Amino acid sequence: MSIEARRDVFQAIADPTRRQIISLIANKSMNLNSIADNFNISRPAISQHIKILTECGMVVVRQEGRERFCEAKLDGLSEVSNWVDQYKQFWNEKFDSLGSYLERIQADNQSNEEPNAD
Template structure:
């Protein structure tokens, strides 16, 4: 019995090296060697990171002649953005409440000083 490993976008971006790879190829596709030159790890380690990014759907490998180029599929990051947005709204509400409370305290302090 084999257990299938399911990877998701959150696993991909959890690693700083994979985030850097995404940043590198975000504006232009790059071959594996060009990507590996940007890191102080083995080409094999970079390939493993690319494999994970591919499994998550964040990177697609395209063959051009003898070269393999990594192209970003950044639309998958929308899932991350949606998840973060729900918490951003929560913290915005909390911070708005805190701001109102602090303004109220400041007003009370000012009024107490006038007496």
Template sequence: MRRDVFQAIADPNRRAIINLLSKQELNLNAVADNFEISRPAVSKHIKILTECGLVSIKQEGRERYCRAELSKLKEVAEWTNRYREFWNDKLDALGAFLEDEK
């Protein structure tokens, strides 16, 4: 199954993992220590994030280190920017209307 960035960020646990990894590279156990879900559940979330390119894993000896690949969030930012412009225009028009009503 091919996953995309939007599917990955739909889950709050995955968003929290991305946020955690955006600050530092961590091994899988260190990531799991930050959550109240099982280690297999964290591994599954990491796998999904890896499949869509939001996390990369580097093997160092017996440890696997996870790193956020934030450049992949550009797709999300571009998509939301289109709607931000739309809502800014609508809210500006509402503000102008309310000023005219005074």
């Protein structure tokens, strides 16, 4: 199996430059030069990021005359959202449990501090 066959949406968003590219083209398609103008890295480096995003299914590149336009395909982010949600549920349960524990401790401390009516 080639490396490209194993690329997924998590690899796409792992790099900050790729996340920024996705943000740039999320609402409008842009040509490669316009995208590259937003970065202080070489155009070939941007092309490599676009290639990875394409392999991950996050970007579609279409040819219009001599220009290549990149368009975001954000459907794959639902996989990331589902993965994050599962951990969000886990942590919410842990924080709820911690909150209950702290409330019990506080109630115990308050009952121990009350003066005896002897």
